[in-house]
Amino acid sequence: MxxxxxxxxxxxxxxxxxxxxxxxxxxxxxxxxxxxxxxxxxxxxxxxxxxxxxxxxxxxxxxxxxxxxxxxxxxxxxxxxxxxxxxxxxxxxxxxxxxxxxxxxxxxxxxxxxxxxxxxxxxxxxxxxxxxxxxxxxxxxxxxxxxxxxxxxxxxxxxxxxxxxxxTPKIHDKHMAIVSHLSHISSFMLGKTVLDKKSKIDILDLAGSGFESTVRLAKSSPDMWTPIFSQNKSNILKILDDYIKNLIDFKTELLNDNFSQIKNQIKYTNELKSVLDNITKKK
CATH class of the missing domain: 3.40.50.720 (NAD(P)-binding Rossmann-like Domain)
Structure with missing residues (x-):
């Protein structure tokens, strides 16, 4: 062949x-x-x-x-x-x-x-x-x-x-914006947030496995990912709105010392574990 x-x-x-x-x-x-x-x-x-x-x-x-x-x-x-x-x-x-x-x-x-x-x-x-x-x-x-x-x-x-x-191509791009493209953006921006700090060297010395796993995708190629963000711009913008809203809500709860609500949010997102476990079983 x-x-x-x-x-x-x-x-x-x-x-x-x-x-x-x-x-x-x-x-x-x-x-x-x-x-x-x-x-x-x-x-x-x-x-x-x-x-x-x-x-x-x-x-x-x-x-x-x-x-x-x-x-x-x-x-x-x-x-x-x-x-x-x-x-x-x-x-x-x-x-x-x-x-x-x-x-x-x-x-x-x-x-x-x-x-x-x-x-x-x-x-x-x-x-x-x-x-x-x-x-x-x-x-x-x-x-x-x-x-x-x-x-x-x-x-x-x-x-x-x-x-x-x-x-379909349309459904594919919509799904990828949620499960792939957003996660890369999150990783890139977390990495940028740390790198923007003057004390980044000291901060990185303290970084553990949690930080490393979260920013792993930030090592991805800009030549590959910039065109992806460009081509899937409309879907990415929609899911970014949802993501940013969740961050703002979290910040609001933090400002208001509403830690019971923060705990509830974390419990809610913990449901991902069972979802991911079921996906793994299907494989």
Missing amino acids: NIELIGVGLIGSSMILDLRKNFDLNVIGHDLNSDNLKYALKNGIIDQVGKSKKFINSDIVFLATPVDVSLKLLPKILSIIDKNTLVIDFGSTKEKICKAVQYHSNRDLYLATHPIAGNEFSGSKHALNGLFKDKIQILCEKNKTRKDLLKIAEKLFISLGMKIKEM
Whole structure:
């Protein structure tokens, strides 16, 4: 199977590592970061570095770039590939990219996906075996992808141990704003709040595991996350309003010494434990 990997980072590289366990692959890597390419080539993630973007004899093109880059590249790629090449993107926003190619003559050669996997690191050197096992792979508008190509994609994802879930691009972006994008914003802004303090060195010396786990996501790539916030702006603004209201309510209770209400709020949010436990059991 000939695969063109555009974006030799954590997600794309990790996927190739695991797919190699079950499929005979020839992978051509494309990336603006030469270090990503060198590491991937040296460690057997890719077989060669792409010299052009003609994608001749390609079975699959993995589009694993930041969402703003994918938005620009996808229409161009669909215009030059042959009729039996499948293009799959892995971006964290889906509505804009799906709309961008909704009337493209080769729309049926594209599958919009979002693997719910990853961490705060980026680059091929952070590629992980087993990253996708038991993780959800979201498919959007799969009815618009040619059936034989869709079957190939689903076979690949199932071989990784992924659980396939379908949703519309609009619902996907709304949900991601709540469970993913807001958590990154919270982490970024907590990190900024600490870094803004003059005594940040002393503060960080006292930081424990709670602080570390909360700001872990603040180490995420700005090149990846700024475009996500831009593309999902409307959904993020709505959930930010709710989040800020909760912070203001908490501050008001604190100012009024209403600690019984604060305790009730904490008890209420503790219900998340049972919700998360049930999700874990389903997995």
